[in-house]
Amino acid sequence: MRPPVFGGRACAAAFLAGLAGGGALGAVAVAHLVSRLQSEGDHSRRNEEQLLARLAALDAAKNDFMATVSHELRTPLTSISGYVELLRDSEPEELTDAQRRMLEVIARNARRLRELIEDILTLSRIESGGFSSEPGDVDLAQVIEKAVVAIAPTAEKASVGLHCDVRGPLPLRGDGMQLDRVLANLLANAVKFTAPDGTVTIRAERTGEHTLLVVADDGMGIPAAEQTALFDRFFRATNAIRQAIPGTGLGLAICQKIVDNHGGSIELASTEGVGTTVTVKLPL
Amino acid sequence: MTVVLVADDDADIRDLVAFKLEQAGFDVIAVEDGQTALEQARSRQPTLAVLDVSMPGLSGIDVCRMLRSDPATAGILIIMLTARVQEQDVEGGFSAGADDYVTKPFSPRELVSRIQALLSRARA
Numbered sequence: 482m483r484p485p486v487f488g489g490r491a492c493a494a495a496f497l498a499g500l501a502g503g504g505a506l507g508a509v510a511v512a513h514l515v516s517r518l519q520s521e522g523d524h525s526r527r528n529e530e531q532l533l534a535r536l537a538a539l540d541a542a543k544n545d546f547m548a549t550v551s552h553e554l555r556t557p558l559t560s561i562s563g564y565v566e567l568l569r570d571s572e573p574e575e576l577t578d579a580q581r582r583m584l585e586v587i588a589r590n591a592r593r594l595r596e597l598i599e600d601i602l603t604l605s606r607i608e609s610g611g612f613s614s615e616p617g618d619v620d621l622a623q624v625i626e627k628a629v630v631a632i633a634p635t636a637e638k639a640s641v642g643l644h645c646d647v648r649g650p651l652p653l654r655g656d657g658m659q660l661d662r663v664l665a666n667l668l669a670n671a672v673k674f675t676a677p678d679g680t681v682t683i684r685a686e687r688t689g690e691h692t693l694l695v696v697a698d699d700g701m702g703i704p705a706a707e708q709t710a711l712f713d714r715f716f717r718a719t720n721a722i723r724q725a726i727p728g729t730g731l732g733l734a735i736c737q738k739i740v741d742n743h744g745g746s747i748e749l750a751s752t753e754g755v756g757t758t759v760t761v762k763l764p765l
Numbered sequence: 766m767t768v769v770l771v772a773d774d775d776a777d778i779r780d781l782v783a784f785k786l787e788q789a790g791f792d793v794i795a796v797e798d799g800q801t802a803l804e805q806a807r808s809r810q811p812t813l814a815v816l817d818v819s820m821p822g823l824s825g826i827d828v829c830r831m832l833r834s835d836p837a838t839a840g841i842l843i844i845m846l847t848a849r850v851q852e853q854d855v856e857g858g859f860s861a862g863a864d865d866y867v868t869k870p871f872s873p874r875e876l877v878s879r880i881q882a883l884l885s886r887a888r889a
Contacts, residue, residue, distance in 0.1 A: 548849065552819070555848035559870040560777040566873055567785065595870055 547605040554598050562591040593727060600731035604714070607659065607738045619657045621692050621763070622649025625685055628664035632672055640677035646684045651692050653765050659739045666732040667696045667759055673726055674757065675700030691745075691762045699756040708751055712737045720753070736761075766792040767884065768809060772802035772825065773817035773846065778869075782815060782846075785873035786880070799823025803831055806838050813880060816863075818847040826861045833862035842883050846871070 565588045569581070576584075625647050636643050671681040675698045684695040703711060703718045710716045715730040733749075740747045744764050751757040769791045773779040776797070783795040794809055796802050799820045806814060806828075814832070816825035823831075825845055832838040843862065848869040859866070864883055867876055 552848040555869045556775055556778070559848070560775070560781060562870050563778070563781045563785075563873050567781070570874070591870070 544605065547602060551598055551602045554594075558591060558595055558598070562588065562595070565591065589727070593729070596727075597729050597731070600729045600735060603662065604731060604735055604738065607735065607742065616654050616656055619653055619655045619660060620649065621651035621653055621660065621685060621694065622647050624657065624660045624664055625649075625683060625694070627661065628668050629683065631665065632668040635669070636672045636681065639672060639675070641672050641675045642678075642680040643672075644680055644682045646682065648686045651685055651687060653692050653743075653763055655743050655763065656739075659742065663736045663739050663761065664694075666736050667761075670728075670732060671696050671698040671700065671757070671759075673728070674698060674702075674721065687765075690765055692765065694761040694763070695758060696761075697756065697758040702753040702755050702757055703749075703751040704753050705751075708749065711749060712747075766790070767813070768792045768794065768811040769880070770802060770805055770809070770811040770814040770841075771795045772797070772799065772814065772820065772828065774798060774820045775817070778817070778846075781873060782876065785877060786815075789877045789881075791880075799825065799828045802828050806832055806841060807835075810838070811841060813842040813844065813884065815844045815846060815876070815880070818845055818849065829861040829863055842887055844876075844879060844883065 565584055568576070569584050569588065625645070629643060629645060633643065668681065668683070675681060679699045682695075682697045684693075684697070686693055701720055701724075704720060707716075707718050711718070712733050714734045717728055717730040721728060737747050740761055740763070746762045748760045749757065750760070767790075769786055771779060771782050771786065771793055772795075773782065774797050779795050779797065783793045786793045794805050794811060796805055797820075799816075799822050802814065802816060803823065805811075814828075816828055818825040825847075829843050829845065832841055832843065842864050844865045844867060845863045846867050846869060865879055867879060
């Protein structure tokens with residue numbers, strides 16, 4: 482398999498994203514299969530079944546490949562981050578301040594690589610399989626509570642207040658683990674992009690046939706011109722990059738895919754310097 | 766001194782774990798494949814074994830299962846190291862009898878605390 486040629490720094494990442502599913506490679510393979518079948522001029526049911534079987538096999542091969550790639554990447558990453566940890570744990574007099582700063586940069590980038598690997602793998606799994614398991618009964622109020630407990634130490638460290646207005650229980654049909662991920666990503670974003678003494682508000686309630694979830698912050702916001710691209714993979718707002726706020730650019734793409742899988746909708750409203758509000762609507 | 770067996774086919778990771786464990790005061794036996802791990806476990810009777818899941822030949826899971834099925838080695842505490850995070854892999858490790866699971870990339874510091882936690886739980 483040959484990586485497509487991209488300009489810019491996201492080349493390798495975009496290649497991996499293509500592999501992660503729904504991307505250029507998958508589309509090319511599907512188009513190839515379809516055109517081959519059509520050129521044979523045979524639209525019989527048998528061929529359709531064969532096509533479906535081929536697509537399923539392709540999907541399974543892709544998943545397998547992604548699992549292997551992720552495994553192969555994790556192993557060298559273990560050595561990089563592990564040895565950096567050993568160095569950073571050494572006695573104070575053994576390293577100069579400049580060396581410690583360099584190690585800090587290596588550690589931070591190893592962490593970023595790790596997050597990228599995890600997010601790409603997650604996206605791949607969500608895109609190919611839809612639900613990782615059979616959808617079950619989920620109480621969104623509990624999902625929210627769990628996510629709030631998990632983010633609380635980070636919020637406290639950043640001096641960001643968390644305000645919860647959740648009228649539970651909020652039962653719905655869905656995949657609990659995937660919804661955990663949506664909440665974790667949305668709350669992590671809200672806290673990350675909010676300045677000290679700011680507030681993140683989480684509101685959830687049942688409205689008619691939907692469960693409504695709103696995560697609002699009074700943080701840095703997203704420039705108006707960039708808001709439509711926010712759900713694109715690897716897209717990161719310029720103000721986030723400028724301020725060196727870490728992130729993979731995959732979080733919202735993952736959220737959108739999961740919400741799609743649940744038959745729901747996700748919308749984002751933001752004003753630069755004022756804050757961002759993400760609204761998720763999930764069917765019951 | 767507590768004897769710990771470390772099995773990983775990746776030399777860098779094997780050295781990393783061995784170094785950190787020796788620093789933490791353990792007597793470390795480091796081996797590079799499942800077969801040697803099994804032999805060393807039988808002859809040296811370590812208190813605990815850190816086994817990489819994916820090794821050529823006998824995998825960590827195979828070694829784990831074989832140690833558990835032999836009364837002479839069934840009592841060895843086992844921590845599995847894996848780069849795979851799929852739920853079924855974790856379940857596979859636990860059903861083979863592992864006591865704990867650490868996913869790569871892991872922090873050597875965290876691995877040591879997991880080992881210590883397991884040892885104190887076993888002593889209690």
